[in-house]
Amino acid sequence: MQLLRSYRLLVTWQALRKKNYLPLMMAVQTLFSLGIVLGYPLLFPTLDKTSIYLIATGAPAISMVSVGLVALPQTIGEQKAEGSLAYMRSLPVARLAYLVADLTVWLAIVIPGVVLGVLVGAWRFGLDLQVSPLVLPAVVMVALTATCVGYAIASLLPYMLTVIITQALVVFVFMFSPLTFLPDKLPGWLEAIHRVLPIQAMGEITRGTLAPNEFGLPLGAFLTLAVWCVLGFGVTYAAMSRRG
Amino acid sequence: MLLEIAELTKVYRTGIRANDGISLAIDEGEVFGLLGHNGAGKTTLVNQVVGLLRPTSGSIRIDGRDMVADPGLARRLCSFQAQAQVPIDGLTPRQAIDLLGQLRGLSRGDVQRRRERLVDSLDLGEWLDVDAARLSGGIKRLVAFAMAAVAPGRLVMLDEPTNDVDPLRRRLLWRQVRALADHGAAVLLVTHNVIEAERSVDRLAILDEGRVIAEGTPAELKGRLGAALRLELVLDPDLIDLPVSPFGLSAVPVGNRLMVGVPTDAAGPAVAWAESLKRAGSIEEFTLGPATLEDVYVALVGGSEAAPAQVEEVFDATAA
Numbered sequence: 001m002q003l004l005r006s007y008r009l010l011v012t013w014q015a016l017r018k019k020n021y022l023p024l025m026m027a028v029q030t031l032f033s034l035g036i037v038l039g040y041p042l043l044f045p046t047l048d049k050t051s052i053y054l055i056a057t058g059a060p061a062i063s064m065v066s067v068g069l070v071a072l073p074q075t076i077g078e079q080k081a082e083g084s085l086a087y088m089r090s091l092p093v094a095r096l097a098y099l100v101a102d103l104t105v106w107l108a109i110v111i112p113g114v115v116l117g118v119l120v121g122a123w124r125f126g127l128d129l130q131v132s133p134l135v136l137p138a139v140v141m142v143a144l145t146a147t148c149v150g151y152a153i154a155s156l157l158p159y160m161l162t163v164i165i166t167q168a169l170v171v172f173v174f175m176f177s178p179l180t181f182l183p184d185k186l187p188g189w190l191e192a193i194h195r196v197l198p199i200q201a202m203g204e205i206t207r208g209t210l211a212p213n214e215f216g217l218p219l220g221a222f223l224t225l226a227v228w229c230v231l232g233f234g235v236t237y238a239a240m241s242r243r244g
Numbered sequence: 245m246l247l248e249i250a251e252l253t254k255v256y257r258t259g260i261r262a263n264d265g266i267s268l269a270i271d272e273g274e275v276f277g278l279l280g281h282n283g284a285g286k287t288t289l290v291n292q293v294v295g296l297l298r299p300t301s302g303s304i305r306i307d308g309r310d311m312v313a314d315p316g317l318a319r320r321l322c323s324f325q326a327q328a329q330v331p332i333d334g335l336t337p338r339q340a341i342d343l344l345g346q347l348r349g350l351s352r353g354d355v356q357r358r359r360e361r362l363v364d365s366l367d368l369g370e371w372l373d374v375d376a377a378r379l380s381g382g383i384k385r386l387v388a389f390a391m392a393a394v395a396p397g398r399l400v401m402l403d404e405p406t407n408d409v410d411p412l413r414r415r416l417l418w419r420q421v422r423a424l425a426d427h428g429a430a431v432l433l434v435t436h437n438v439i440e441a442e443r444s445v446d447r448l449a450i451l452d453e454g455r456v457i458a459e460g461t462p463a464e465l466k467g468r469l470g471a472a473l474r475l476e477l478v479l480d481p482d483l484i485d486l487p488v489s490p491f492g493l494s495a496v497p498v499g500n501r502l503m504v505g506v507p508t509d510a511a512g513p514a515v516a517w518a519e520s521l522k523r524a525g526s527i528e529e530f531t532l533g534p535a536t537l538e539d540v541y542v543a544l545v546g547g548s549e550a551a552p553a554q555v556e557e558v559f560d561a562t563a564a
Contacts, residue, residue, distance in 0.1 A: 006347060013343050017334040020377065083328030090294045092320040092348055092397075243298035243315060244256075 006093040010101035018105055025071065029113025030120065032066060033059040036180065037124040051181075053214045056121030056129075057207035058180030060114040061142065065173050065202055067110045068146020069153070070166045076154035077162035095240045099233075103147055110143040118210060131210055132217070138209040142202045145225045148232030149198060155239035179203040198228035245269040246430040247293070247399050252302035254288050254454075262288035264454035265302070270399070270447075275421060275431045277441040277448035281545060285454040286434045287327060290401050293432075294324050306399055323348070325392040327403040327434070329384055333377035337368060337387040340376065341394050348395035355394060362390045365423075366416050381408035389417060396429045403434040418444050442537035452545050465540045469494065471505030474535045475514050477521065478528045487521055494543040503542055505535065 018025075036059040041047060047055070079085040088098060122129055132138075154162050173179070176190060177199040183191050194200040201221035208217030247270040254263040262285045270276040278286050291297040293304055295315025304311040304318075311318040332340040338359070345355030363369055366386050371379055376387065389405050402421065406414050421444060425431050435441050441448060442462050449459040458465055466472075471493045479486070479500050486502060489495040491514070493505030506514040511532060518530040 009343055009347050012339075013335065016339060017331060020334050020375075079331065083326060084331035086291075086296055087324075087326045087328060087330055090296055090319060090322075090324045090326065091344075094316070243296060 003094055003097050006097035007101050007104075010093065010098055011104050014102050014105040015108070018109065022109060025067070025109050026112050026116065028071075029063040029067065029110075030116045032063045033113070033117030033120045036062060037121045040180065041124075050214065052125045053127070053211050054182070054207065055180050056118075056125055056127055057210045057215075058203060059121050060117030060139075060210070061179045061203050061206040062173060063113045063117045064110050064139070064143045064206070065146050065177075065179070065199060066170065067106070067113065068143065068148075068150040069169050069173065070150070072106055072147055072150040073154035073162050073166050076151060077157075077159040080154065081159040089240065095237060099151075099237055099240055103144065103151070106147045107140065107143050110147070111139065114139055114143070127211075129211055130213055132208070132212040134217070135209040138205045141222070141225055141229070142205055145198055145229040145232065146202065148229050148236060150232075152232040152235040152239070155236045173199060177203070179206075196224075198225055201225045201228075246272045246307060247432070248303075248305045248308075249289075249293070250303045250305075252289065252292065252304065253300045254285075254292060254297060255300045262454050263292070263299075266451070266454070266456055268449055268456065268459070270430045270432060272398075272428050272430050273425050274447065275425045275433060275445045277445035278432060278434045278451060279436065279438060279441055279448055279541060280451035281436065284451040284545075286451055287403060288454075289451070290324070290403055290432070290434055293318065293399070293401065294322050295319055320348075321397045321399060323392040323395070323397040323400045323429075325385075325388050325402045325405055327407075329381070330388040330391060332384070332387065332391075333375070335376055336373045337363070337376065337379075337390070338372045340387055341390050344391040345394040348397070350395045358394050359390070362393060362420070365420055366390060367413060382410055382413070385409055386413060386417065389420070393420060393424055396424055396427070398429060399432060400424050400429045401432045401434070404436070405433070406435070406437060406440060414440070438538045438541045439536070448537075450541060450544055457544055458540070462537045466535055466537060469505060469535055469540050469543060470507075471535050471539070472508040473506040473511060473514065474533055474539045475504040475506050475518060476531045476533075477502040477504065477518060478530065480526055480528055483526055487526055490517060494539075496542050498542055503539055505539070505543070506532070 037055055040055045044051070076085065118129065121127065153165065157165065178186060178194060179199065183194055183200055186194065201224040204218055204221040205225065207215045249266060249268045252263050252266040255261050266289060278289065280286050288297065292299050293311065295311065295318040299312055306318065306321050309317060330340070341359045341362070342355050345358060346352065350358065363372055368383070368386055368390065371383055376384060379387070385405065385408055389402065392400060392402065406417060409417060421431060421433065433441070433445060445462065447461050449456045477487065479502060481500065486497060489504045491504065491506050491510055493507070495502055495504045514532055518527065521527045522530065
């Protein structure tokens with residue numbers, strides 16, 4: 001009961017803190033999606049049907065991964081550096097309530113960008129996406145894993161290192177991760193790395209539920225994401241509870 | 245005693261010994277000041293009490309209960325105003341104070357009553373519904389204080405609460421700090437503003453390089469200085485050798501000034517000595533006044549130029 005009360009109050013607090021940034025964040029995510037769906041056809045004037053579906057479903061996936069693995073860790077790193085995270089950790093609330101409340105608000109930030117990304121892709125390519133009924137839990141799982149892993153990065157690393165690593169992640173996610181293309185396009189060693197990392201699984205689950213008629217939905221991807229999600233949450237929770 | 249800290253030592257992984265065998269006790273109804281330079285170990289101490297840092301050794305007890313073993317309980321028993329600004333941009337002071345009160349377990353009605361009283365007492369009414377992102381640093385600190393005071397714990401810890409606050413509202417703030425103690429809380433006040441601390445605290449400890457180098461009431465500490473008066477000499481910028489005090493008490497350089505301890509019965513000779521220095525061109529001007537807690541602090545911790553070893557010698561000589 002106390003946990004729920006704390007959770008509710010902390011969601012209010014964190015949502016109010018981020019309300020000024022929400023429109024900006026949504027605009028950036030929409031621009032991401034727009035950039036991808038408008039930019040790729042310029043690079044590759046003749047796109048086959050599979051490529052079009054890959055781009056249209058890859059855009060919202062990239063948007064989720066970018067917020068979770070880049071924007072979130074940079075924000076949390078900044079909060080660590082300025083001392084505001086320490087203040088929140090000094091409040092008389094369970095660490096679990098704080099962490100789950102913050103993740104809830106981050107999810108709320110991610111999801112509208114995904115919807116906009118899907119709409120932009122469908123509009124640009126004139127697609128009639130027959131989304132799977134699993135799309136909502138799937139998107140929530142992808143977004144939750146991205147935010148948990150992002151949170152763990154910021155919790156473990158010093159701020160400056162977080163900034164450097166997340167900048168590098170932007171390039172890695174955009175150019176070298178199988179979100180807007182299939183993994184067989186990658187060199188063997190990178191393909192092997194992506195079989196372990198969560199990004200490929202995020203792409204597979206997003207496109208498998210947004211365009212189930214075009215792509216399969218490998219169960220292994222859910223397992224990979226579940227492992228990363230639990231790992232990210234566990235590491236973050238441990239770091240949050242740890243006394244230096 | 246409500247808060248009992250015994251032999252508290254904190255050594256960071258970098259090897260820095262931020263707290264070195266600190267022992268303190270604070271009672272209910274007491275405002276206790278913790279004074280020291282930046283880096284003296286004040287914030288490290290406070291962060292251990294509230295459970296953000298784990299002590300390397302030593303104990304922290306509130307009401308006899310072990311806070312090192314139960315940091316969750318420590319957070320419930322302590323209200324805390326951190327030195328950093330509170331993360332409330334996007335919230336109004338009304339929302340921020342109410343959220344904190346409810347998080348500490350008060351009902352909406354109780355929070356509202358407490359908040360109204362605090363906002364009136366701190367004269368914050370005109371900002372109550374303004375986004376904190378648009379508030380000045382001083383007003384934000386007052387809001388942070390109100391957040392710590394709306395549902396105070398047994399121990400209230402305030403880290404530099406008056407930073408950036410205007411002089412009029414500082415008075416209002418000190419009145420509320422006293423009110424917290426009067427209602428039964430123990431208040432631990434961290435500051436490097438010695439002048440304000442002298443007027444506001446019941447007892448204090450001075451920290452230097454992680455150790456308590458003096459503890460007592462302001463009057464007791466001033467008594468240890470052995471000088472009821474303080475002669476402040478503004479030195480000539482070209483002066484090479486510092487004037488040697490004829491009174492055998494502390495003489496501590498602070499910037500271009502020399503603070504000289506003077507016994508009460510030597511006021512006349514002190515003025516005569518200072519005038520002779522002025523005639524000789526060694527000093528530009530002087531003032532003679534009652535010794536303050538700042539003099540004790542300066543004698544102990546020194547001005548920015550004084551080496552700690554020298555200062556301790558000065559204090560040992562004066563305390564003997």
